[in-house]
Amino acid sequence: MLKHVHFSSSSLVPYRCKTPTRDNVSLSSALSFGSSVGPELMSSWSSSTSSLQEMSSPTEPPKVMLKIYTRVLCADMEYKTLCITRDTTSKEVVRVLLNKFRMKHRDPNLFYLTMEVWMRKTGIPIRSLMVLDDESRPAELQACHPIGETKQRISLRPLCRFILQMRRGGLVKIYDGCLMAESLYKSLLVSDRTTVEELIQLILHCYNSKERPNLFSLYEVCTSKHYERKLHPNDYPIFIQNAWPDPKHFAFHLRKDMIGYQKRKESLESQSSLCFRLYV
Template sequence: MLKHVQVRSSSSLLRPGGQKADTLSINSNMSFCSLHEPALSSRSSSYTSLNETQSSTGSASVPAAPPTTTVKVYTRCLRPDLEYKTMSVKYTTTCRDLVDQLLNKYRMKHRDPNLFFLTMEVATRSTGAAVRTILVLDDDSCPAQLQACYPRADSKFTVRMRRGGLVKVFDSVLMAGSKYKSLLISERTTVDQVIQLVLNCYNSNENVNHFSIYEVCHTTSFERKLHADDRPLAIQQEWSSPAEYSFVLMKRPPGTPRSGRDFPLRRSFLQWSRNRGMLRPNIETAAAEERKAKGLRSLSLSLAPCSDYDNFLYI
């Protein structure tokens, strides 16, 4: 619809009191495409279109959802009976998030997510032949963004498994009838992550901060509380005789500080260190006398274990 508008403003006319009258005359030549279409001025139509633009892009409008896409992930590592799983992910979803989603869908919350990682197989064409290259992705890589850089037929995502080891955690504090749980974890798994895996085995919603893992030596009656960032598998590999040590899950005593590196010890170990400091002069004197007398062996110090668990030493 074409509109031709001419505006004439005359201020020379006078009202009946000698006042000037402001008059506005509009001569409009309009062509209609239909007789039933309402006649709108050009100013009103422009105002309507401007309001529609502001309402569609205004701050009060609902923000648009982030774009999503589908990624095909081959999961024979998790489920040998399923070849692949098609996942709907965002462009900001990382590989670690994708592994967590797969474990939740397969109901494998007791499995350690640190054991699994993603690889991307890319096909490149050179000299007429396709060359397949396997790329190991970091945990913070985004599969959707990587897939957008290649054709779907030339990229393939696969879940693979890292090397790990079995860790036995005694968890009678959660269930009296249970003795321990054997968990397959990776070398990078921390103490807090192990506690979360144990809680997942019982479908427990308790907070990880309410529990601690202790390294217990049964022969010397010595125990040490592990820090939240310690790695149980690395500690287990340092044990000289694994049968003498174990990991025990315990409730955190009320008032125990969470921050810092704290090492609760039994009183027997504290008493051992104190007695060793007090008896050191006697031991050195006896050792000197034995060396003079050409004795057979040096003296040894043995202490009786103490059953008091309430004395803690924080370093």
Template sequence: MTMLKYQVRSSSRPTAYGSPSSSTHDTTLTSRSNSLASLNSVDSANSEGDWGTLRVYTSNVKACTAYKTIRVSTQCTTKSVIETILSKFKISCKDTNLFELWMEVTTKATTGVVRTLLRLDYTARPLQLQRCHPANMSRFILHMTSEGTLVRVHDHNISPQSNYKSLLLAEETTCREAIDILLSMNRKEPEGDYALFLTAPEGEAQIPSEVSLVPIAAINSKLAEMNGKLLVRKHCRENNLERVEAFLLNLFASQQADTNESQK
């Protein structure tokens, strides 16, 4: 039988979880074995085949709830589990990349009960992992991280009565994902013909859809001094990142030239 191999690294955990009477270790699950032979042997003995249920504790996300039970397949990823629960709670206007799924594994040792917390990678398969442990010896916890960045996006082209929206985004959230959040906040269906633009009096540059938005927003805070802003609107073609970089370089060079001229 091929054993699952875990690669782990230290990570902070939700402080609300853990027992004073038990030893707790915090790790992050980042990869799995390529072979799932040991999992398949468990699945074949299970009457539900490739489907099962997960109980996910959700009080850190929605205070009035204790847990949510969902039915998933062994192929369902952590990302899908998070999206499913947020959808059931009708939390569609928040960045899913700010949410983490933790797995608490309980083992018995001579010194007592040991509880180990694993932060699951978005590509991990929670039901497969649950089946690696005895019943009632593991549980899942949904947690929202506090490591978000506020990004202001002007959205009057989506909703005329609105000026801008402030989005709390994770570092890795792409422009495409940010646009989907904006559309959800404005109660509009996701569309592929919207794009984000860096705009300034000197011109504008379209941001590629797969680029992470938070680093661009950091540049945008500098652009604000030049009447620049992030704007969402429909687009005709996709820009590449080199064009955005060229636009910014020209913009900052122009601003520096104006500053030098005024100091003469």
């Protein structure tokens, strides 16, 4: 059964239209309107639709604020706050801190992170100090700390904090006249886990050089027996230095690897000749 509803024509004069229209909003399309929708409404709807699309678009991983106490780097600065992700490792945090303090020439293997946790059990505050390895993720460790214990602060000390610590290292003297003729040698404090390749990278950082470490080689030179040997990139200079019978007759010399330079030169020449042939 169809019911007919009649309205007075005088009451509908301001909204009278000659042809019936219908406003449609299609669920399959982003936006669909009938002819009766005004431009202001359409622009407002489109702007809200675009903001919804931006919110739904994939974004970067969420950031986490991490406070690290860095008195070992700078006595005047108690802590440094970093913005990291949950996947950031302790080794990466150390490198970021050295860059923040403009200490690229410092050996990152000398530093490590510790996590200090305060807990209250049976009314007695207990301090626990954990040494974090290079692959640990401080942001995840910070998120795992129990939230319910935040009200039980002990002497206004944070329940969880990260402290940068420094390992003991050894002083290594490297004769680096190949980088600068005026320079006789460089003395660097490095860790016993630092390799020859990492040591060369530190020397290049001292001169702000952009060259690659594999273009250089480190040699062990003995002045008393008049011999020298080229060290492998994965050797440990501290272990080699500790095995010297008399350090006065031994030294490390940095030299340019002529074989590596020759290969790089041939590669650049082949690339340039190829570009020239393509251009011609």
